[in-house]
Amino acid sequence: MRIGLRGRFVAFVSAIVIAFGVVLTALAVRVQNDRLRHELTERGKLLTTVVATHVTDPLALLDVRQLRYLMNETLEQENVLGAVVFDEDGRVLTDGTVENPSRHLLIDEAARKHVAVSDALLVEFSGDVMTVTKPVYLGGGLLGGVRLRYSRAGLDEDQAVLARKTALVGAVFAFLGVLAAALLTEAVTRPLKEVIEATRAVSEGKQVPTLQVRTADEVGELAAAFNEMTRRLRETTVSRDYLDRVLETMGECLVVTRRDGTMTRVNRSACALAGAPENELVGRHCGELFRAPRGYASLFHALTPDGSVHGLETELFSSTGEEFPVLVSISTMDEFEGKSKGYVIVAADISERLRIERQKEEFVTMIHHEVRTPLTAVRGAIGLLDGGVGGDLGETGRELVANALRNSKRMERLVNDILVSRKLDSGHMAFHIQEVELMPVVEQAIETTSAYGAQHEVRFGLDETVPGARMQVDPDRLIQVLTNVLSNAVRFSSAGDVVKVRVSRHHEFLRVTVADSGPGIAEEFRDQVFEPFARADEAEWRHRSGTGLGMSISKAIIEELGGAINFETEVGAGTTFHIDIPESE
């Protein structure tokens, strides 16, 4: 049987109280015993003295009958066990009875010796009997004396009464002690109980009340410490309520399953998308809600060895029969020792995104067919005009044609960039990877851009090279990137400036560095450098700006090639771009 703190405390305090009561009772009995013994002794002395006074005359007259009467009356006194009158020789004259069996018997020798020399009381104790002897003298002569025996049975009886009373008091004391112990225990354990209940509330995720700090003792400290703990918990820990609110308000669908895929929880978004309330979904297998991703037998077959998978596209079945495209992430909830407890599935409805994607596709297709094709025809026609196919156009006509040719080329670049960017975004860009030497690629890119640089009176200076360095790239795409970066450098350089190009090894990468001494990139624009259609806002350079897609395309290509592109810039001092590409082993 488990005895709680309260029970132990009550038992402990009760034991102390009862032990105290027992000791007190024992002491009281002992004191009372001493007092009773003393009282009995004094009472015996007094009664014996009084009797001795009364027997003096009849003893002097040897009136044994009167002595018998007196002794008979004495025998009726409380606690008197026996009473005799004896003569000067110590022989009993009468014991108060008619039969008088003690007649002529000698009293105790010690008593005889005592009465022979003293008229004082002689008190003797023997077992439960107290004997008091009082010599009777008259005119200096010994007449005899009285000898009374007192029973301690009366004392025992008194003690029994006392013991009963004391036991009763002790019982009341014990009862009050137990009651006091219970109250004390209640006072002590109530705060503990409150702490226990509050702790249980914490464990069950319920609202935790602030405990009252009633006392300044250890219990009060415990309550205060608990309050502090719960306060910190509230501050530093995401409570289940909070988490529930988050999960319920999150836009993505949340599905929690057991190890076997049975759904144990779904959030509001999941219910909304599935078109079913939570109670209809919980308990069903998640396979009834999600289609197995393409190439997998089920959602969980797509899990990587680390127990998770992200960005998995599949469909969510609605109760209405619709299927919603979702992007699924799955995480395994581990309990201990790697045993799976369940899975958390987060699914984002990507219907809108796919719709936009489709619109983009349609737009690109439209650009490709409705813009690029006619534009090619336009540029061809203008080129023919510029080439004189249409005869002499005159000065003004040539200028107009040249202008039209420039703008048509520019428009062609824009369209091409858009198409490239889209291809990169959609992953449809084709890369023809091959191992090539870097330096020829760099030199070709410089050469390709030299005409553009010359146009702006900007030269390229190849300061440092890494001969023989090779890499696995699509050389055309790399040249596209380098050309874009070099053109960009030219675009922001002043006439007469030299764009410095360096090729070096940087860790396991081959680094191509392109540095201009242009105006640098404004701080607020630096984060947008690789964003599509990002262009510096300075009016001075606007006339030199490109389509705004070049850097974003460059970044996408380099990253597809396993490299990285970044820059360093200082306003007024220029910008340096670093293109890192993994070197072949």
Next chain:
Amino acid sequence: MIRSGRLAAAFIGALLIAVMACGHRADERTAPDSISTPAPSGVLTFGSVSLNPVGEHEVFRPFVDYVVSRLGDVNIGKGRIIVVDSISKMVEELDQGRVDVYIDSPFPVAFVWERADIDLLVRRWKRGSDTYRSVVFTRADSGVESVADLTGKMIAFGEPFSTSGFLMPKAALASTGVRLDNYEDAAASVPSDRVGYVFSNDAENTLFWVLKGKVDAGAVNEDYFKGLAGSRISELKVILTTDAVPRNLVCVCRSLDPQVRDALREVLMAMDKNEEGRTALSGFEETKKFDRCPGGPERQLADIVGLMHYVDEDIGQ
């Protein structure tokens, strides 16, 4: 106060009626039976001589109640006890017809018998004895060898109306020619031709007075003597033992209805035959039984009557 006064008056009235009813003579209640049997209403009065009337009542009451409860057939329904403090008064009570039954030792009975109109009914075995006698004793070292040596000396008797403690030994001593004089003080000087006597009023007193030399001799019931002397009996010497006399006698007034008398005798003599009766007898001074006087009533009193003149004066006081 008025209410309590009325209650007191009513109580006293009821008490007087009860006393008057109790005062009727037994023979007045012995009328022939009527057709129906009424509750016995006659009263039988027992008389005794004692200086302790309360104690005497306590001794007599269970016995009287028992006896009366057996006398319903003779219309006795109640027993009454009258205690007087002298034999002379008892004679008077008997003469006046106020006492129906008188129980006492032989000497007082003989005294009354000579003076009142009574008949001996039965003998009483008081304290288990049918007869008793007295002894006169002295200290063994007193030098008194016979009654004659008591002259000039002091002897202690018990109570003045005690047969064994006084009347019988005094009569016995006197019958030997010794002349006895009564003294108040045991230390009084006794003429050399006389024997002085004092009353110790208690057999145990008598014993110790002799042992302590307060008196020269003492007289007690022979039955008591050995018990009293106990281990010190060797210190004592008996110089006279009286003749045996009946232990106790039951007399009835001659005027008592013969039917009641006969019924009473039968009841008394049958008491030791049943448990209830034995219990009543035991409480009545350890009486063993009642029986007929051997040789007839007169025979029982004849010897005593011959000694009565030695103690007439003492008994009549």
